[in-house]
Amino acid sequence: MIVKSIFRSGLFAGKSAIVTGGGSGIGKAITSELLYLGCNVMIASRKLDRLENAANELKTITPPGDDQPKPKIEFMECNIKKEEQVHSLISNTLDKFGKLDFLVNNGGGQFYSPAKDFSLKGWNAVIETNLTGTFLCCQQAFNQYMSEHGGVIVNMVANMWNGWPGMSHSGAARAGVENITKSLAIEWAPAGIRINAVAPGSTIASQSVKDYYKFDIMGQQIPRVPAKRLGTVEEVSAAICFLLSPAAAFISGETIKIDGAQSLYTTSIPWEVSGRYQN
Numbered sequence: 001m002i003v004k005s006i007f008r009s010g011l012f013a014g015k016s017a018i019v020t021g022g023g024s025g026i027g028k029a030i031t032s033e034l035l036y037l038g039c040n041v042m043i044a045s046r047k048l049d050r051l052e053n054a055a056n057e058l059k060t061i062t063p064p065g066d067d068q069p070k071p072k073i074e075f076m077e078c079n080i081k082k083e084e085q086v087h088s089l090i091s092n093t094l095d096k097f098g099k100l101d102f103l104v105n106n107g108g109g110q111f112y113s114p115a116k117d118f119s120l121k122g123w124n125a126v127i128e129t130n131l132t133g134t135f136l137c138c139q140q141a142f143n144q145y146m147s148e149h150g151g152v153i154v155n156m157v158a159n160m161w162n163g164w165p166g167m168s169h170s171g172a173a174r175a176g177v178e179n180i181t182k183s184l185a186i187e188w189a190p191a192g193i194r195i196n197a198v199a200p201g202s203t204i205a206s207q208s209v210k211d212y213y214k215f216d217i218m219g220q221q222i223p224r225v226p227a228k229r230l231g232t233v234e235e236v237s238a239a240i241c242f243l244l245s246p247a248a249a250f251i252s253g254e255t256i257k258i259d260g261a262q263s264l265y266t267t268s269i270p271w272e273v274s275g276r277y278q279n
């Protein structure tokens with residue numbers, strides 16, 4: 001697997017990271033780049049077979065240069081909705097790597113539904129995955145390690161700045177994550193922790209999105225992106241590596257949009273609002 005990075009090889013040598021959802025899409029790109037930069041990585045999500053396949057593929061990544069130690073990749077099953085599983089994720093990572101420098105809360109998702117049709121179970125599933133799951137990972141990372149040693153956290157949000165019609169459960173959850181990112185940046189600064197977020201537009205051409213939506217939901221949005229192209233998973237990874245790096249040493253509580261100016265120009269949906277609301 002060929003990985004490119006604008007960062008210096010070995011930048012994260014000897015560091016340790018957790019990437020939730022690290023076995024697919026954006027998370028796999030982040031994991032690849034972290035390994036390339038010399039960081040040991042634990043990837044975790046619900047589907048063990050996918051994690052194992054990704055780990056087998058990514059373990060071949062070696063930072064360039066003769067003097068670079070080979071980083072390790074580990075994987076474990078973890079549903080971030082479940083507090084005891086998140087507890088085990090952090091403690092197992094500490095057992096394997098002895099430290100936890102970086103936490104990337106990438107795991108998440110949602111399904112399309114008009115607001116009127118949500119079941120309470122469906123609403124709760126998305127809130128618990130994206131908001132509660134992200135919070136639990138932050139809390140356990142803090143309580144088990146970062147409170148004593150510092151660290152850097154990056155949370156994933158989305159283009160929900162003007163609402164997210166059709167995805168209103170996820171919009172609410174992501175807005176909540178953006179807000180806890182600010183709260184924790186202040187609360188945990190004395191412990192030497194920085195915490196930021198990234199907000200990809202609805203335009204990152206990950207394989208999962210292509211598989212899940214079954215039609216070209218991404219391509220339809222290109223005319224609505226000022227940059228007139230989709231983003232790539234590598235471009236999200238690069239922004240996350242920047243936030244993890246010393247180049248961002250005085251940045252905390254911030255959210256970086258990665259959307260080719262889409263959110264300044266138009267909405268997060270690829271259709272026009274028209275006519276009266278039909279029941």
Ligand SMILES: CCCCCCCCCCC/C=C/C(=O)SCCNC(=O)CCNC(=O)[C@H](O)C(C)(C)COP(=O)(O)OP(=O)(O)OC[C@H]1O[C@@H](n2cnc3c(N)ncnc32)[C@H](O)[C@@H]1OP(=O)(O)O
Pocket residue numbers: 108109110111112113119121122123125126129166167201202203208209212217268269270
């Ligand atoms: C069609 C037009 C869309 C336009 C939208 C604008 C453009 C969007 C562009 C995309 C931008 C964002 C991209 C991404 O986020 S990439 C990630 C893509 N992948 C996913 O989002 C994953 C898909 N979703 C899931 O895996 C799960 O739903 C989720 C992780 C969100 C929750 O999983 P969990 O295991 O906790 O929950 P369940 O799957 O058991 O479901 C629980 C209940 O939720 C309801 N539900 C679930 N799926 C649907 C569905 N497709 N439609 C309606 N309701 C659903 C349901 O009540 C479930 O309970 P039951 O199973 O008992 O019925």
Ligand SMILES: NC(=O)C1=CN([C@@H]2O[C@H](COP(=O)(O)OP(=O)(O)OC[C@H]3O[C@@H](n4cnc5c(N)ncnc54)[C@H](OP(=O)(O)O)[C@@H]3O)[C@@H](O)[C@H]2O)C=CC1
Pocket residue numbers: 020021022023024025026027044045046047048050078079080081106107108109110129133156157158159199200201202203204205206208209
């Ligand atoms: N692609 C895009 O345009 C955008 C993506 N995003 C967000 O970026 C992140 C990555 O998306 P992308 O790579 O595109 O899509 P993926 O579907 O590939 O990534 C979602 C990851 O989250 C994991 N995950 C979902 N639910 C849980 C859970 N309960 N516990 C642990 N892990 C979970 C999945 O693994 P598993 O199924 O094994 O649990 C999967 O690896 C997501 O949070 C997504 O919503 C935000 C804006 C735009």
